[in-house]
Each structure stands twice: as structure tokens, then as C-alpha cells.
Amino acid sequence: MIDLYINTAFINYKNVNLTIISHPHRKHLTLDYQVSVSKLINEVIANSKFKKNVTHFTPFERDYDFNFLDGDKASHLDKDSYRKLGEYIYKTISIR
Numbered sequence: 001m002i003d004l005y006i007n008t009a010f011i012n013y014k015n016v017n018l019t020i021i022s023h024p025h026r027k028h029l030t031l032d033y034q035v036s037v038s039k040l041i042n043e044v045i046a047n048s049k050f051k052k053n054v055t056h057f058t059p060f061e062r063d064y065d066f067n068f069l070d071g072d073k074a075s076h077l078d079k080d081s082y083r084k085l086g087e088y089i090y091k092t093i094s095i096r
Contacts, residue, residue: 002044010050018050021057021089026068026075059088 002020009018022041027033038058045054059066066081077085 002041003048006044006048006050006054010053016053018054019057019089019093020045020054021059021085023058023066023077023085024075057089057092059085 006018009016020041022038024036024038025033028036038056041056045051045056048054066084067078068081069076069078
């Protein structure tokens, strides 16, 4: 599905850069989940003919200082963590 998303983006929009942002589920951090979506995304990007135009940000893997909502099985971030993530994305994309 990720490859379909990437291909569709570049069919519909010429000369663009695509940024994909992912983060682990809470259970990745407790090691209950072994499959890394981030690694799967990286593999798809590496095999894509558009790889030079796709960036994958995984801020949690660099410096984990985010919190999930208490009791949320879907692992949504709390408001403060979404704010931090937004600031990180803005700074990172602004540098590019």
C-alpha cells in the first residue's frame, strides 16, 4: 500500500517532494511488537523509482521525548507531544 501511495502521489503531482512521517506504536517501545512500520516504509522507499524525492521522518527513533494518551489502545500522542512533533517537522522541513 505504501508503494501505491507513493506512485499515486507522483502521478498526480509532478516535481514534488513527498514527506512521510511515522512513529512507533506504544507496544513497540515496550517490545511487545516486533515489526517496525518505519523499516517497512524505508524498504519501500529504497525500492521506489521516486526515492530521491521521498523523505521519511521518524522522530521517535532519534530522540524519544513524546507521550501517548493514557488508555488509548491506538497509541495517539497527547496534545503536548503533537505540538513537539509539529515543531520538529517544521524545523526539519524548513532546513531542507
